[in-house]
Amino acid sequence: AQSVSQHNHHVILSEAASLELGCNYSYGGTVNLFWYVQYPGQHLQLLLKYFSGDPLVKGIKGFEAEFIKSKFSFNLRKPSVQWSDTAEYFCAVKDSGGYQKVTFGIGTKLQVIP
Amino acid sequence: GAGVSQSPSNKVTEKGKDVELRCDPISGHTALYWYRQSLGQGLEFLIYFQGNSAPDKSGLPSDRFSAERTGGSVSTLTIQRTQQEDSAVYLCASSFDRDQPQHFGDGTRLSIL
Numbered sequence: 001a002q003s004v005s006q007h008n009h010h011v012i013l014s015e016a017a018s019l020e021l022g023c024n025y026s027y028g029g030t031v032n033l034f035w036y037v038q039y040p041g042q043h044l045q046l047l048l049k050y051f052s053g054d055p056l057v058k059g060i061k062g063f064e065a066e067f068i069k070s071k072f073s074f075n076l077r078k079p080s081v082q083w084s085d086t087a088e089y090f091c092a093v094k095d096s097g098g099y100q101k102v103t104f105g106i107g108t109k110l111q112v113i114p
Numbered sequence: 115g116a117g118v119s120q121s122p123s124n125k126v127t128e129k130g131k132d133v134e135l136r137c138d139p140i141s142g143h144t145a146l147y148w149y150r151q152s153l154g155q156g157l158e159f160l161i162y163f164q165g166n167s168a169p170d171k172s173g174l175p176s177d178r179f180s181a182e183r184t185g186g187s188v189s190t191l192t193i194q195r196t197q198q199e200d201s202a203v204y205l206c207a208s209s210f211d212r213d214q215p216q217h218f219g220d221g222t223r224l225s226i227l
Contacts, residue, residue, distance in 0.1 A: 044157055
C-alpha cells in the first residue's frame with residue numbers, strides 16, 4: 001500500500017520568505033506525484049504534477065517541486081511567497097499504471113503574514 | 115467511524131449508456147465535492163454541495179453530467195449518454211465545513227467501451 005507523509009502541518013511565513021513543504025511517499029513501484037492547493041472556501045486545484053522526465057517540475061503561480069527518487073520525496077518550493085498563497089497544500093501519489101487509487105497526504109496549512 | 119464510501123468501485127459500460135455513481139459522505143459533513151481524474155491528468159473539480167445552498171456546478175464538463183444530494187447526505191453523480199472521454203476515476207470528498215479538511219473516498223473507476 002502507498003502512503004504519503006507531509007511533515008509540516010502548519011507553516012507561518014512572512015511575505016517574501018522562501019517556502020519549502022516536505023512530502024515523502026512510500027511505494028515500491030513507479031509513481032505519479034501531485035501537489036494540490038485549496039484556497040480558503042474553495043475546492044482543490046492542481047498546482048503541479050510529475051509523471052516522467054525532468055524531475056524538477058514547474059507549476060502555476062511560481063511553484064516548483066523536485067522529485068528525488070532515492071529519497072522518495074517530492075518537496076514543494078517557492079522562492080518568495082505572497083499573502084495570496086495562504087492556503088492548504090496537499091501532496092498526492094498514485095501508481096503510474098492506469099487508473100489507480102490516489103493517496104493524499106494530510107495537508108499543510110500555509111499562513112502568509114503581510 | 116466509517117469514511118467516505120463510494121459505489122460501485124468499478125464500472126464498465128458501453129458508450130451511450132447512462133451511469134450513476136454514488137457517494138456516502140462522513141456523517142455530519144455538510145460539504146461534499148465531486149472530482150474526476152482522467153488518465154494522465156490531475157484532479158478536476160466537478161461540483162460542490164454545501165448544506166442547503168445551491169451547488170457550485172461550475173466544473174461540470176457538459177450538460178450530460180448532473181449531480182444531486184438528497185437530504186444533505188448521499189450524493190449521486192449521473193452521466194448520461196456516456197462517451198469514451200468520460201472514462202476516469204471519479205472521486206468524492208466530504209468535509210465538516212467548507213474550510214475544513216476534505217476526506218476522500220476510494221473512487222469509482224469508470225470505463226466506457
